[in-house]
Amino acid sequence: MSRDIFVVVEHVEQSVADISFEMLGRARELAKTTGGRVVAVAVGHDLKPLACELGAADAVLLSEAPGLAQYTPEAHQRALEAILRQRAPRVTLVANTAMGMDLAAGLSGALGWPLVAYCREARMEGDRLIAVSQIYGGKILAEAAVDGPNAILSVLAGSSPADAGHAPGSPAIEEVEPPAPSPARVRFTRLLKPEAGDVDITREAILVSVGRGIQSRDNIPIVRELAEALGGTLSASRPIVDQGWLPKTRQVGKSGMTVKPKLYLAIGISGAPEHLEGMRGAELIVAVNTDPNAPIFGVAHYGVVSDLFEVLPLLTEKIKATT
């Protein structure tokens, strides 16, 4: 039985995503207790320039073909499936991203290996793999013992430091023959970049961000007024954008933008993991929410448990009075 820990490297446009380094760091910890190697696996085309960044791994497996240059769930899953079936690592770490959601569950279904999703911690207790998931919008942690000799974990971004996955050195690269191309049922046509025109929230120093707690579109002006008083910009969590209350360009979080402003004022945002991923790097985080157990308070520096319609207009008024 293999004791190796595999990390599926996520990369976009020839650059390794941060989450891959976080996973490499986590894999190193796990490999210490299994006594196996850390193996980075990358699927794509022309990947050798990336491999030199993966010094934290003991070995790098590359599955390369021109047809794999652009990610598609089907082709990349097939390439990974062939590798995992043959090498049967003890644990395979996949990022809990758009691509990772496809791949982790797809591989679990195809290989019949258990999957623990939204994983935020993992450790070995003897031969047993223990994984902690963050579920119910970040409100509950579930610690589980994982069955079987092989398992897949889809790992939440920001759940371990990326530093541990950065190391010098050039691990041995092994090239793996990808599966023979078959007629693709999923075909990449083009990459769409965000539309310019609206503000770029990743460049703003002050973001006043609004979430579901605002209850109605009609209440957005209350928050907008505060943003304006602060000289900041209005941003939002996903539900607000999905409702069409603010444009997609304002969305903070996993499927939106990652922001690092000087001030992030979270208004009525509960703080699902997908949202925290996009804003936890802000210098100062202030959260206002009616729910004292909202996960947003876990990352905020200052928290206000209050009806936002009481505090916000007062704060706006006071700011206006000082400036």
Next chain:
Amino acid sequence: MNIVVPVKMVPDLVEELEIGPDGRDLDRSFLRLRINEFDEHAVEEAIQLKEKHGASVTVIALDTGEVDETLFTCLAKGADRALKIPGDFAGISSHGAAAVLAGVIRSIPHDLILTGVQAPDDRDGQVGVLLAEALRVPHVSVVSGVEPVGEEAVTVRQEYAGGVMAELEVDLPCVLGIQAARQAPRYAPVSKVRQTMKTAKLDEMPAAGEVPGAGSTVLRLAKPESGGGAERLEGTPEEIADRLLAILRDRGLVRT
């Protein structure tokens, strides 16, 4: 085109979640359930496609409790058929739900399967992807914007981080994990849902075969350290606003 939309009831996250006495599951006795928000988007996208291009929309749910009203609501919104799979499915794993759904969907016409990209409780992975694997059809997660290309395929947009998206063409049949419908899910007035309950009926189809587990066993549930690093500001709204102003001022975030 036959569109099938598996939907799922999940705990309403607006409510306080309590952990049950054995510490391994939520206390389900007072749990308020609602349709998974992403599934609501999948239903909306299906009805939008029907209205624009013509299609038959079948909404399907495992009976995890309280599904009838949700299914009638989907009919009131414009779905053509609602299918309930009876059984004791409360707390079923994603692997289990995918296997049951695959068994039923195999026996009904299905070209396009739309479901929510994820659910708050899919601890062992997203049902849509697992369903696609069980049906041996392609899948794409985190999708917004579905458009038919002739009778045989659809184009979809898959959302990545930073607002970047890929456009993919996917052969039918396939499963798409919907992130957001092209417009916010429509609202069905209670009166219309009540009317639908009187005039329409839910079809039932039994589950067949083994129901696999999650492949892991929950040892315990816990609430994350509440508060964590946050310093709580307390007092009257007036006092809180003053404190906030002082904090912002100290950091030079408010001009003085």
